[in-house]
Amino acid sequence: MKESTNQLLKPITLKKGDSGNLEIGGCDLVELTEQYGTPLYVIDEATLRSVCADYKVAFSRYEKVNMMFASKSLSTLATSVILKQEGFGFDVVSAGEIYTVYKAGVDMKKVLFNGNNKSLEELTLALELGVGRISVDNFFELDLLNELAKSYKKTVDILLRVTPGIECHTHEYIQTGHLDSKFGFDLTQIDEAVELIINSYSNLKLHGLHAHIGSQIFETKVYHDEIEILIKEIARLDEKYGLKLDEINIGGGLGVKYTEKDCPPSTYEIADVIIDSLNESVKKYGIEPPALFIEPGRSIISTAGVTLYTIGSSKQVPHGKKYIAIDGGMADNPRPSMYQAQYSAEIANFKENDSLQTVTIAGRFCESGDILIKDIELPEPAEGDILCVYNTGAYNYSMASNYNRVQKSQMVLVNNSKSDIIISRETLEDLISHDVIPDRLK
Numbered sequence: 001m002k003e004s005t006n007q008l009l010k011p012i013t014l015k016k017g018d019s020g021n022l023e024i025g026g027c028d029l030v031e032l033t034e035q036y037g038t039p040l041y042v043i044d045e046a047t048l049r050s051v052c053a054d055y056k057v058a059f060s061r062y063e064k065v066n067m068m069f070a071s072k073s074l075s076t077l078a079t080s081v082i083l084k085q086e087g088f089g090f091d092v093v094s095a096g097e098i099y100t101v102y103k104a105g106v107d108m109k110k111v112l113f114n115g116n117n118k119s120l121e122e123l124t125l126a127l128e129l130g131v132g133r134i135s136v137d138n139f140f141e142l143d144l145l146n147e148l149a150k151s152y153k154k155t156v157d158i159l160l161r162v163t164p165g166i167e168c169h170t171h172e173y174i175q176t177g178h179l180d181s182k183f184g185f186d187l188t189q190i191d192e193a194v195e196l197i198i199n200s201y202s203n204l205k206l207h208g209l210h211a212h213i214g215s216q217i218f219e220t221k222v223y224h225d226e227i228e229i230l231i232k233e234i235a236r237l238d239e240k241y242g243l244k245l246d247e248i249n250i251g252g253g254l255g256v257k258y259t260e261k262d263c264p265p266s267t268y269e270i271a272d273v274i275i276d277s278l279n280e281s282v283k284k285y286g287i288e289p290p291a292l293f294i295e296p297g298r299s300i301i302s303t304a305g306v307t308l309y310t311i312g313s314s315k316q317v318p319h320g321k322k323y324i325a326i327d328g329g330m331a332d333n334p335r336p337s338m339y340q341a342q343y344s345a346e347i348a349n350f351k352e353n354d355s356l357q358t359v360t361i362a363g364r365f366c367e368s369g370d371i372l373i374k375d376i377e378l379p380e381p382a383e384g385d386i387l388c389v390y391n392t393g394a395y396n397y398s399m400a401s402n403y404n405r406v407q408k409s410q411m412v413l414v415n416n417s418k419s420d421i422i423i424s425r426e427t428l429e430d431l432i433s434h435d436v437i438p439d440r441l442k
């Protein structure tokens, strides 16, 4: 099976330069840190475009395919522009993500708004900006959206978010009739929702079913099972109500390689399973092939991103671990402290002495749990060295906080030996810009 870029640990342009320092996109990583400071998020444009090319080629044999990037994995104007240029639509989950793609000049018809508790304000923004599809998650939202659509004298195009009874935990999955999940309609609730739409909600137009079964998925069979369940439901709704649903959105979830142990499947393999399953189910249940929507997030943007940190203090616990502290941590990458996520890293600058030492990388935030990488082998890391952590493009900046009132990190885009700021560093003034002292305290 052809290899795809999401299976790589490092950006495709990463190499050792003549100086002995690492380079990405033709930019010396040490020079980048001198120019922009650390922590610094770096996005390699060539890797991002290569991942997009994999997806486009892999899915090209299914005629009606629509690629939607899951904005929640990384939402910035510049990356939205690149993904728009690559022909992607967007799966968005908040007013902020809607506004970002809107400002990036995205065709709003290619945007799907998704989420289990969208507010009236967010739905209003979606209607005003002409978001193409709203994935309705529950009965409350059906009613709210129909009322809103009525007040705008509009018909809103929707999907129903359903829980197909498949849940993935990366290396294993469970399949049950019902799932205890906060997202979507249980399969047993679909008929009630459909009847409400047909009989009462005349400002809603239902186009299809939407599901998302998990994230960092390594197994392909789950997609087969998910598609079979969705197609079976569509055929059943056709038979029972004469309803012709012609869209299925199967969500995202394809995994990436955070450490050498991880072996995510190729995009080409996933695409084959998805397309074959779809063709097979369509035949089995006797319906017209629907338009297929996929919404990858992590597998699009993760590999293109690295984070650069400067190493500062260190601590040798007597008879214990050696801790190396960096100038970032859980506020710029909360995944290790939130769910024990693992990462790989290297020293980016040339090291004379390359004898390996096992160390633990500690963040600078005031929590004992702020540990970025446990027990990693590095060539005698010391104060002033630059640490390059791989696969930080997804769910790092998008989950970042200002914990400890530390400014969020900058982000640069690199390509063909050029670097451009795409998120500028926050200033101290930015940090207090929304603070207000009530008059009575003055």
Ligand SMILES: *Cc1c(COP(=O)(O)O)cnc(C)c1O
Binding pocket: 070, 072, 073, 091, 114, 211, 212, 214, 215, 216, 251, 252, 253, 254, 295, 296, 297, 298, 299
């Ligand atoms: C999070 C999410 C995605 C993207 O998941 P990845 O694992 O990043 O590919 C896609 N669709 C929905 C509905 C999601 O909630």
